[in-house]
Amino acid sequence: MDYHHYDKNDFLEDASLLAYVKGNDPVVTRFWEDWAQQQPPNIGEFRKAVFLLRHLLSAERINARPGTEQELWGRISQTIDTAAATPVRRMGLRRWIAAAAVFLLLAGAGIGYYIYRYTGTQIAVYAAYGTKKQIILADASMVTLNANSSLRYARHWGKNSVREVWLDGEAYFEVKHLKDDALPLKAGERFLVHAGKLDIEVLGTTFNVKDRRGITTVYLKNGVVKVGTNATDALNIQPGEEAEYRQQEGLLTKHPGDAGAAAWLDNKMVLHNTPVKEIVQVLEDSYGYKVVLTDTAVANRKINGVLPLKNTETLLYILSNMLDVDINVNKSDSTLLFRPGK
16 A cells, blocks of 8 residues: 555554554564655654554543633634643543644644643653754653654653653753662663663763664763663763664664764754755754755765754755755645755
Protein backbone atom coordinates (compact mmCIF):
# COMPACT_ATOMS: atom_id res chain seq x y z
CA MET A 1 0.00 0.00 0.00
CA ASP A 2 1.22 3.51 -0.83
CA TYR A 3 1.15 5.58 2.37
CA HIS A 4 2.93 8.58 0.87
CA HIS A 5 -0.31 10.52 0.35
CA TYR A 6 -1.89 9.75 3.74
CA ASP A 7 -2.73 12.60 6.08
CA LYS A 8 -3.05 12.34 9.86
CA ASN A 9 -6.65 11.11 9.76
CA ASP A 10 -5.84 8.43 7.19
CA PHE A 11 -3.04 7.12 9.39
CA LEU A 12 -5.31 7.11 12.45
CA GLU A 13 -7.73 4.79 10.65
CA ASP A 14 -5.04 2.36 9.46
CA ALA A 15 -5.01 -0.98 11.32
CA SER A 16 -1.35 -1.58 10.50
CA LEU A 17 -0.27 1.68 12.14
CA LEU A 18 -2.32 0.80 15.22
CA ALA A 19 -0.47 -2.54 15.42
CA TYR A 20 2.83 -0.67 15.10
CA VAL A 21 1.99 1.64 18.00
CA LYS A 22 0.96 -1.34 20.14
CA GLY A 23 4.37 -2.89 19.36
CA ASN A 24 3.22 -6.51 19.37
CA ASP A 25 4.26 -7.44 15.82
CA PRO A 26 8.00 -7.18 14.97
CA VAL A 27 7.29 -7.46 11.22
CA VAL A 28 4.91 -4.50 11.32
CA THR A 29 7.33 -2.56 13.53
CA ARG A 30 10.18 -3.08 11.07
CA PHE A 31 7.97 -2.04 8.13
CA TRP A 32 6.98 1.29 9.69
CA GLU A 33 10.49 2.05 10.97
CA ASP A 34 11.89 1.47 7.48
CA TRP A 35 9.09 3.55 5.94
CA ALA A 36 9.69 6.47 8.31
CA GLN A 37 13.45 6.32 7.75
CA GLN A 38 12.87 7.17 4.07
CA GLN A 39 11.56 10.59 5.19
CA PRO A 40 8.44 10.59 2.96
CA PRO A 41 6.83 13.99 2.27
CA ASN A 42 4.06 13.33 4.81
CA ILE A 43 6.35 12.25 7.65
CA GLY A 44 4.93 15.05 9.80
CA GLU A 45 1.40 13.67 9.43
CA PHE A 46 2.70 10.19 10.33
CA ARG A 47 4.39 11.47 13.49
CA LYS A 48 1.29 13.36 14.59
CA ALA A 49 -0.82 10.20 14.21
CA VAL A 50 1.69 8.04 16.09
CA PHE A 51 1.98 10.62 18.87
CA LEU A 52 -1.79 10.81 19.26
CA LEU A 53 -2.33 7.03 19.15
CA ARG A 54 0.31 6.38 21.79
CA HIS A 55 -1.43 8.68 24.22
CA LEU A 56 -4.95 7.56 23.39
CA LEU A 57 -4.06 3.89 23.81
CA SER A 58 -2.55 4.41 27.24
CA ALA A 59 -4.98 7.05 28.46
CA GLU A 60 -7.34 6.45 31.34
CA ARG A 61 -8.49 9.89 32.33
CA ILE A 62 -8.03 13.52 31.47
CA ASN A 63 -8.36 16.56 33.68
CA ALA A 64 -11.39 18.71 33.05
CA ARG A 65 -12.92 21.16 35.50
CA PRO A 66 -16.26 22.81 34.74
CA GLY A 67 -15.98 25.21 31.83
CA THR A 68 -12.59 23.87 30.71
CA GLU A 69 -13.74 22.98 27.20
CA GLN A 70 -15.16 26.46 26.56
CA GLU A 71 -12.04 28.01 28.09
CA LEU A 72 -9.74 26.00 25.81
CA TRP A 73 -11.60 26.97 22.68
CA GLY A 74 -11.58 30.55 23.86
CA ARG A 75 -7.83 30.39 24.30
CA ILE A 76 -7.39 28.96 20.83
CA SER A 77 -9.44 31.73 19.25
CA GLN A 78 -7.43 34.36 21.15
CA THR A 79 -4.06 32.63 20.32
CA ILE A 80 -3.04 32.40 23.94
CA ASP A 81 0.21 30.54 24.58
CA THR A 82 -0.75 27.68 26.88
CA ALA A 83 -3.61 25.41 27.91
CA ALA A 84 -4.12 23.23 30.97
CA ALA A 85 -6.80 21.17 32.72
CA THR A 86 -7.72 19.56 36.06
CA PRO A 87 -9.08 15.94 36.51
CA VAL A 88 -12.61 15.18 37.58
CA ARG A 89 -14.08 12.25 35.73
CA ARG A 90 -13.56 9.44 33.28
CA MET A 91 -14.01 10.23 29.60
CA GLY A 92 -15.07 8.00 26.74
CA LEU A 93 -13.08 7.48 23.55
CA ARG A 94 -15.13 10.02 21.62
CA ARG A 95 -14.30 12.79 24.09
CA TRP A 96 -10.69 11.62 24.21
CA ILE A 97 -10.49 12.20 20.47
CA ALA A 98 -12.01 15.65 20.93
CA ALA A 99 -9.46 16.46 23.62
CA ALA A 100 -6.67 15.16 21.40
CA ALA A 101 -7.95 17.31 18.55
CA VAL A 102 -7.65 20.36 20.81
CA PHE A 103 -4.06 19.34 21.60
CA LEU A 104 -3.14 18.91 17.94
CA LEU A 105 -4.79 22.18 16.99
CA LEU A 106 -2.77 24.00 19.63
CA ALA A 107 0.48 22.27 18.65
CA GLY A 108 -0.14 22.59 14.92
CA ALA A 109 -0.78 26.31 15.28
CA GLY A 110 2.47 26.75 17.19
CA ILE A 111 0.59 27.98 20.28
CA GLY A 112 2.84 26.56 22.98
CA TYR A 113 2.25 23.05 24.26
CA TYR A 114 -0.47 21.04 25.95
CA ILE A 115 0.49 18.75 28.83
CA TYR A 116 -1.28 15.43 28.33
CA ARG A 117 -1.96 13.13 31.27
CA TYR A 118 -2.26 9.37 30.78
CA THR A 119 -2.37 6.24 32.99
CA GLY A 120 -2.63 8.68 35.88
CA THR A 121 1.17 8.77 36.36
CA GLN A 122 2.86 10.10 33.22
CA ILE A 123 2.76 13.18 31.04
CA ALA A 124 4.09 14.10 27.62
CA VAL A 125 5.09 17.41 26.13
CA TYR A 126 5.22 18.21 22.42
CA ALA A 127 6.98 21.19 20.82
CA ALA A 128 5.41 22.10 17.48
CA TYR A 129 7.27 23.09 14.31
CA GLY A 130 9.19 26.33 14.80
CA THR A 131 8.86 26.36 18.61
CA LYS A 132 10.89 25.38 21.70
CA LYS A 133 9.62 24.29 25.12
CA GLN A 134 11.23 24.26 28.56
CA ILE A 135 10.27 21.55 31.04
CA ILE A 136 11.16 21.23 34.72
CA LEU A 137 11.06 17.59 35.83
CA ALA A 138 10.06 16.29 39.25
CA ASP A 139 13.72 16.25 40.43
CA ALA A 140 14.25 19.87 39.27
CA SER A 141 16.24 18.79 36.20
CA MET A 142 15.53 21.03 33.21
CA VAL A 143 14.90 19.96 29.62
CA THR A 144 14.61 22.25 26.60
CA LEU A 145 12.75 20.62 23.69
CA ASN A 146 13.62 21.63 20.15
CA ALA A 147 10.94 22.00 17.47
CA ASN A 148 8.99 18.94 16.30
CA SER A 149 10.06 16.96 19.38
CA SER A 150 8.30 15.23 22.26
CA LEU A 151 9.29 14.06 25.74
CA ARG A 152 7.48 11.51 27.90
CA TYR A 153 8.20 11.06 31.60
CA ALA A 154 6.71 10.19 35.00
CA ARG A 155 4.87 12.93 36.84
CA HIS A 156 6.61 11.86 40.06
CA TRP A 157 9.71 9.76 40.79
CA GLY A 158 9.98 7.76 44.00
CA LYS A 159 13.11 8.05 46.13
CA ASN A 160 14.33 4.65 44.92
CA SER A 161 13.03 4.91 41.35
CA VAL A 162 15.25 5.34 38.31
CA ARG A 163 14.62 8.72 36.68
CA GLU A 164 13.66 7.92 33.08
CA VAL A 165 12.49 9.97 30.10
CA TRP A 166 11.69 9.04 26.49
CA LEU A 167 12.68 11.47 23.74
CA ASP A 168 11.53 11.70 20.13
CA GLY A 169 13.39 14.49 18.33
CA GLU A 170 15.97 16.78 19.96
CA ALA A 171 16.44 18.16 23.46
CA TYR A 172 19.04 19.77 25.73
CA PHE A 173 19.28 18.33 29.25
CA GLU A 174 20.49 19.93 32.48
CA VAL A 175 20.29 17.01 34.91
CA LYS A 176 20.24 17.55 38.67
CA HIS A 177 23.08 15.74 40.45
CA LEU A 178 21.70 13.57 43.28
CA LYS A 179 24.75 11.47 44.21
CA ASP A 180 26.65 12.91 47.19
CA ASP A 181 28.72 9.96 48.45
CA ALA A 182 31.26 7.38 47.26
CA LEU A 183 28.90 4.42 47.67
CA PRO A 184 27.70 2.35 44.68
CA LEU A 185 25.14 4.10 42.51
CA LYS A 186 21.58 3.78 43.83
CA ALA A 187 18.51 3.45 41.58
CA GLY A 188 17.20 6.88 42.56
CA GLU A 189 20.51 8.49 41.58
CA ARG A 190 20.35 7.17 38.02
CA PHE A 191 18.96 9.25 35.15
CA LEU A 192 18.16 7.52 31.85
CA VAL A 193 17.25 9.06 28.51
CA HIS A 194 15.78 6.70 25.89
CA ALA A 195 16.15 8.11 22.36
CA GLY A 196 15.40 5.80 19.45
CA LYS A 197 17.24 2.58 20.32
CA LEU A 198 19.90 4.37 22.35
CA ASP A 199 19.98 4.44 26.16
CA ILE A 200 21.87 7.34 27.76
CA GLU A 201 22.76 7.14 31.47
CA VAL A 202 23.95 10.21 33.34
CA LEU A 203 24.61 11.46 36.85
CA GLY A 204 24.55 15.26 36.90
CA THR A 205 25.43 16.85 33.60
CA THR A 206 24.44 18.96 30.61
CA PHE A 207 24.20 17.42 27.17
CA ASN A 208 22.34 17.53 23.87
CA VAL A 209 20.47 14.56 22.39
CA LYS A 210 19.27 14.46 18.79
CA ASP A 211 17.23 11.56 17.41
CA ARG A 212 16.36 12.19 13.75
CA ARG A 213 16.29 10.15 10.55
CA GLY A 214 17.54 6.92 12.12
CA ILE A 215 20.62 8.60 13.65
CA THR A 216 20.94 9.40 17.37
CA THR A 217 23.70 11.72 18.59
CA VAL A 218 24.69 12.72 22.11
CA TYR A 219 26.96 15.75 22.63
CA LEU A 220 28.32 16.14 26.16
CA LYS A 221 28.99 19.66 27.45
CA ASN A 222 30.05 18.64 30.96
CA GLY A 223 29.68 15.77 33.42
CA VAL A 224 29.67 12.03 32.76
CA VAL A 225 27.53 10.12 30.26
CA LYS A 226 27.36 6.44 29.30
CA VAL A 227 25.53 5.47 26.11
CA GLY A 228 24.64 2.09 24.63
CA THR A 229 21.95 -0.18 23.22
CA ASN A 230 20.84 -3.72 23.93
CA ALA A 231 22.98 -4.85 21.00
CA THR A 232 26.14 -2.75 21.57
CA ASP A 233 28.71 -2.28 24.30
CA ALA A 234 28.29 0.93 26.26
CA LEU A 235 30.60 3.88 25.60
CA ASN A 236 31.68 6.48 28.14
CA ILE A 237 31.95 9.94 26.63
CA GLN A 238 33.84 12.90 28.03
CA PRO A 239 32.98 16.62 27.83
CA GLY A 240 33.44 17.84 24.26
CA GLU A 241 32.89 14.37 22.79
CA GLU A 242 29.93 13.11 20.79
CA ALA A 243 28.47 9.61 20.53
CA GLU A 244 26.62 8.62 17.37
CA TYR A 245 24.37 5.62 16.81
CA ARG A 246 23.25 4.66 13.29
CA GLN A 247 20.17 2.49 13.55
CA GLN A 248 20.41 0.93 10.09
CA GLU A 249 23.99 -0.27 10.59
CA GLY A 250 23.60 -0.90 14.33
CA LEU A 251 26.87 1.02 14.77
CA LEU A 252 27.77 3.06 17.88
CA THR A 253 30.84 5.32 17.71
CA LYS A 254 32.30 8.34 19.48
CA HIS A 255 34.41 11.23 18.18
CA PRO A 256 35.28 14.86 18.98
CA GLY A 257 32.02 16.80 19.14
CA ASP A 258 30.83 20.06 17.66
CA ALA A 259 30.42 22.73 20.33
CA GLY A 260 27.69 24.23 18.16
CA ALA A 261 25.48 21.15 18.60
CA ALA A 262 23.24 23.01 21.05
CA ALA A 263 23.35 26.40 19.30
CA TRP A 264 19.63 25.97 18.55
CA LEU A 265 19.04 26.98 22.19
CA ASP A 266 20.12 30.47 21.12
CA ASN A 267 18.09 30.31 17.88
CA LYS A 268 21.07 29.82 15.61
CA MET A 269 22.94 27.16 13.64
CA VAL A 270 26.73 27.26 13.64
CA LEU A 271 28.22 26.16 10.33
CA HIS A 272 31.72 24.70 10.10
CA ASN A 273 32.20 23.46 6.55
CA THR A 274 28.59 22.21 6.81
CA PRO A 275 26.94 20.58 3.77
CA VAL A 276 23.79 22.33 2.58
CA LYS A 277 21.90 19.04 2.90
CA GLU A 278 22.25 19.32 6.71
CA ILE A 279 20.63 22.76 6.60
CA VAL A 280 17.87 21.26 4.45
CA GLN A 281 17.28 18.63 7.14
CA VAL A 282 16.86 21.36 9.77
CA LEU A 283 14.31 23.15 7.57
CA GLU A 284 12.37 19.91 7.21
CA ASP A 285 12.75 18.48 10.72
CA SER A 286 12.32 21.67 12.77
CA TYR A 287 10.05 23.79 10.56
CA GLY A 288 7.99 21.21 8.68
CA TYR A 289 9.04 22.32 5.19
CA LYS A 290 9.53 20.02 2.22
CA VAL A 291 12.63 21.25 0.39
CA VAL A 292 13.07 20.72 -3.35
CA LEU A 293 16.47 21.42 -4.92
CA THR A 294 16.29 21.87 -8.69
CA ASP A 295 20.10 21.70 -8.75
CA THR A 296 21.03 18.66 -6.63
CA ALA A 297 24.70 19.71 -6.60
CA VAL A 298 23.72 22.44 -4.14
CA ALA A 299 23.10 19.77 -1.47
CA ASN A 300 26.81 18.95 -1.26
CA ARG A 301 28.07 22.52 -1.15
CA LYS A 302 29.73 23.37 2.18
CA ILE A 303 29.44 26.70 3.93
CA ASN A 304 30.67 28.45 7.07
CA GLY A 305 29.04 31.03 9.28
CA VAL A 306 26.09 31.42 11.62
CA LEU A 307 22.46 31.11 10.55
CA PRO A 308 19.77 32.83 12.66
CA LEU A 309 16.87 30.45 13.22
CA LYS A 310 14.37 32.61 15.09
CA ASN A 311 12.71 34.14 12.04
CA THR A 312 12.19 31.90 9.01
CA GLU A 313 11.92 34.82 6.58
CA THR A 314 15.31 36.12 7.69
CA LEU A 315 16.75 32.61 7.58
CA LEU A 316 15.57 32.03 4.01
CA TYR A 317 16.77 35.47 2.89
CA ILE A 318 20.28 34.80 4.24
CA LEU A 319 20.35 31.31 2.72
CA SER A 320 19.27 32.68 -0.63
CA ASN A 321 22.19 35.12 -0.64
CA MET A 322 24.76 32.67 0.73
CA LEU A 323 23.92 30.05 -1.90
CA ASP A 324 23.05 32.46 -4.73
CA VAL A 325 19.68 30.77 -5.24
CA ASP A 326 16.08 31.91 -5.44
CA ILE A 327 13.87 30.33 -2.77
CA ASN A 328 10.17 30.14 -3.57
CA VAL A 329 7.76 29.35 -0.73
CA ASN A 330 4.52 27.49 -1.45
CA LYS A 331 2.46 28.09 1.69
CA SER A 332 -0.31 25.70 0.64
CA ASP A 333 1.90 22.62 1.13
CA SER A 334 4.92 24.16 2.95
CA THR A 335 7.27 23.48 0.03
CA LEU A 336 10.51 25.39 -0.46
CA LEU A 337 11.79 25.40 -4.03
CA PHE A 338 15.50 26.24 -4.42
CA ARG A 339 16.34 27.47 -7.96
CA PRO A 340 19.69 28.74 -9.29
CA GLY A 341 19.85 32.53 -8.99
CA LYS A 342 19.29 34.64 -12.07
